[in-house]
Amino acid sequence: MDYVIAGGGSAGCVMAARLSEDPSVSVTLVEAGRVTRDPRLRLPAGLPESMHARLADWDFATVPQPGLDGRRIRTPRGRALGGSSAINAMCYARGSLKDYDDWGHGWSGAEALRWFKASEGFRGPDADGGGQWHGHHGPLTVERPATIHRATERFFDGAAHTGHARVEEFCAEGPDGSGRDGVGLFDRTTDRGLRGSVDRAYLPAEVRARPNLTVRTGAQVAHVLMDGTRACGLRLLDGTEVRARETVLCAGAIGTPHLLMLSGIGPADHLRAAGVTVALDAPGVGGNLQDHLDVSLMLRTVGSAAFGYGPAMLPQALRGAWDWLRHRRGLLASNLAEGQGYARSRAGLDRPDIQFHFLPGLGEDHGATRNWGRAGVSLHACCLYPRSTGTIRLASADPADAPLIDPRYLSDEADLAVLVAGGRMAAAILSAPSFDPVRVGWHRAAPPDPEDRAGWEALVRARAETIYHPVGTARMGAPGEGVCDGMGVLHGARGLRVVDASLMPRIVGGNTNAPVVMMAERIAAGMRSDA
Missing domain, CATH: 3.50.50.60 (FAD/NAD(P)-binding domain)
Structure with a gap:
């Protein structure tokens, strides 16, 4: 061999x-x-099932995390052919090309772009019409959604109200790292209404x-x-x-x-x-274990305004099933994480250090909590360049025993400052007038006042979770x-x-x-x- x-x-x-x-x-x-x-792993909208049903998951969890109030953080990892691409949110993003310049050892943004394009079979318009940013002949199908949930449009409107630009192409990046600041659609690894796992x-x-x-x-x-x-x-x-x-x-x-x-x-x-x-x-x-830590805020809405479980959501679920059966589009073809965005926690940074994920549903506890009869939306804010690092260690010499996973989340308090900044931005977006017609109230406790730094730090420590990027x-x-x-x-x-x-x-x-x-x-x- x-x-x-x-x-x-x-x-x-x-x-x-x-x-x-x-x-x-x-x-x-x-x-x-x-x-x-x-089929729950093949339908994009089956994302909550893929995340909590243990259908194809190693079912890992961290050791207790002092920075997160002593909580053990569930850490989904794919156990299937296709690995985590069989259970993930199908979000296609590359990071900044400057990230690969920083790696050295033969890597660069130019090299990365070359091989991104070689891998990608993109179905959508190029930013320049000439294939500068996307590849169209690679094996990995990448689609830009043709239709999105109305709640995602409310997210875009709320972000515009609070000063975030609309971005049409996140892969089109200037040499100074510009071009990604703002909100827009996620490209996704789906293929004609089905998950496009690797x-x-x-x-x-x-x-x-x-x-x-x-x-x-x-x-x-x-x-x-x-x-x-x-x-x-x-x-x-x-x-x-x-x-x-x-x-x-x-x-x-x-x-x-x-x-x-x-x-x-x-x-x-x-x-x-x-x-x-x-x-x-x-x-x-x-050593050197790094992961993206994420804090989410959730807003309850009237039943028809977002995805949820219960009788009030039945009509949109039936419409979604009809759209998928006829056209392979609509609610069931959505990966739910439809909207994304990037922002900077403070002035002077050479690239965004906060990422938003918006979902037209209550994404609580990795999708495990169904919140039957309630609908709502979730906005996640993620610290993109954590300074906290941790370890993977052996629990024993038995290969059947899971390893000890210790990311040491928030061991560097600079990460806490970024998450507080991201949480404040997320709260402002969800408080914007675009959500007023469908607003019921905050899910779980309302976020603190923007000036309440101690309250925000407590919220982050109590709610932050991994966004699955070790x-x-x-x-x-x-x-x-x-x-x-x-x-x-x-x-x-x-x-x-x-x-x-x-x-x-x-x-x-x-x-x-x-x-x-x-x-x-x-x-x-x-x-x-x-x-």
Whole structure:
């Protein structure tokens, strides 16, 4: 075997598809989850089910977080072919191109844009009509919604009332980082009314039928097989082995460092304490954990004005089903996270550090709380460039035990200031006149007065949650500084590479799924050119 890939998430699907394009090499992809056939995961509007029903989720949670009133924060991660793209909100965003300039190690905004376009099959108008910002021939279908919920238009109107510009194309960015400040539609990874997960984009039936590609699902990896510091393949939980010339870890920012440490690659003292024999002392493994923390405000509305559960919402649900059956559009084709926006928490920043997600529904507790009989809207404000960093550590040497996830949210109080600023902006938007005709009242307690800094800080600590973007736990960097080089090759090991969000040295200023696909495209192309 030439390549064995651990993890069939977004990066793993891209790597399997691209590497197996060369018929002279053999590739095996190993994924712990299954192929997702549940209709709740295929319908975009099934997002609340995908987030809380544990249909294709590892069901992780953090250790108690002192910065968040001691709460354990649920951390959904996809356990299915397609990984988190099988359960996420289908939001297509790239961050700022300046983010990739900051990475170094062979990465840049120009390189990132090249590979974003290579991966993308965009269905929508280019900002300049000439394909400067979007690709139209890549596997990953990206759509701009033709119809949106009326509540999302109220969000745009409320944002305009409070001084936020309308942005038509968030990918069109000036060299000074300008162009993204304001609100507008999310592009989304949907395909004619269905979720466009990365496995369906990159591993359709004709690709999976390649004779040089084997896709094994329902097979959890126990650890990497090591001969000294050389990786020789994977051992699965059932005891079987898959040996290969090169092992590629694509298990994500939580799974990849967990797997490395189970294999004896990580901070030596921690490994010994957990009962793992050290193969390679790599202090950076499992460190540098970064995530986007998010605070949401929710406004209750009259039943017909937003999405909800209960008799009052039945007419719009029936209309949505009719629209979807006839035209593959409407409510059921919506990913719910229709509106987005970017803002700066203070003057002098070179790029926005706050992101908004607007949903025409009450998105409480990751969608687990149904609020039967109530309708409303949610506006999330996210800290895009957190200074707080945490760790992934072993709970034990047993591969079946979940790792210890400690993002150390708000351990740097600069992040608290950004979230307070974002929360104030969100409260102002939801208080705008555009919502007055449908307003019932705040869901949960009303937000504090804008000048009540202590009240806002307490609200953030009590309500903030992850918005599902962990990165950085096997970061690229020079030897002694990072875990891997810029192409994911692990320092000090042979035949071992990391390709997923754990490779990011610094989190990007936006949703992370599209950047992971882009990274895998670039690294796979580099591997093929070097072969």
